[in-house]
Amino acid sequence: MKILKSAVIAFSLAAAMGSFSTAAVAESDPGRVSYKPIDVINEVITRITAAETAINNGAEGDAVVDSIKKAADFIKELNANDKVARAADKARSHLKAAITSAKAANLQETKEHLAAGKQGVEGLKKLL
Numbered sequence: 001m002k003i004l005k006s007a008v009i010a011f012s013l014a015a016a017m018g019s020f021s022t023a024a025v026a027e028s029d030p031g032r033v034s035y036k037p038i039d040v041i042n043e044v045i046t047r048i049t050a051a052e053t054a055i056n057n058g059a060e061g062d063a064v065v066d067s068i069k070k071a072a073d074f075i076k077e078l079n080a081n082d083k084v085a086r087a088a089d090k091a092r093s094h095l096k097a098a099i100t101s102a103k104a105a106n107l108q109e110t111k112e113h114l115a116a117g118k119q120g121v122e123g124l125k126k127l128l
Contacts, residue, residue: 037080041124044078047071048095048118055107055114064102064110068095075121084127091120 035043051067072095078088094117101109 034079035077037078037084037128038125040074040078041121041128044071044075044121045118047074048114048121051098052111052114052118055111061102061105064107065099068099068102068110068114071095071117072099078124080128084124087120087124087127091117091124094120 047067048071051064051071054064054067072092075088075092075095078084094113098110098113098117101107101113
């Protein structure tokens with residue numbers, strides 16, 4: 001009888017944990033848009049390209065900073081796995097460095113950081 005009682009308790013505990021799993025009932029918040037990882041990567045690349053185009057067209061620091069900031073903020077929407085998250089953080093660090101150098105009006109350094117960030121973001125496609 002003790003073995004049967006232990007088995008019933010173990011089974012009911014396992015069933016309860018499985019039925020209330022956070023992964024099983026996970027969904028985005030109401031009103032929040034969820035993006036596919038490949039869509040996020042493509043959008044970030046588009047925003048980085050827009051920032052590079054703005055620099056090449058002679059835009060000043062604040063306009064460049066805003067466009068880079070949009071790309072750096074949007075990369076946070078990437079939700080895949082831990083490997084992708086680490087690589088995305090590395091790419092985002094290049095974008096942050098680009099923001100810092102754009103604020104200092106060092107546009108050549110900004111271009112280098114943007115190129116490194118863009119390369120890092122494109123490398124995320126291989127990790128998916």
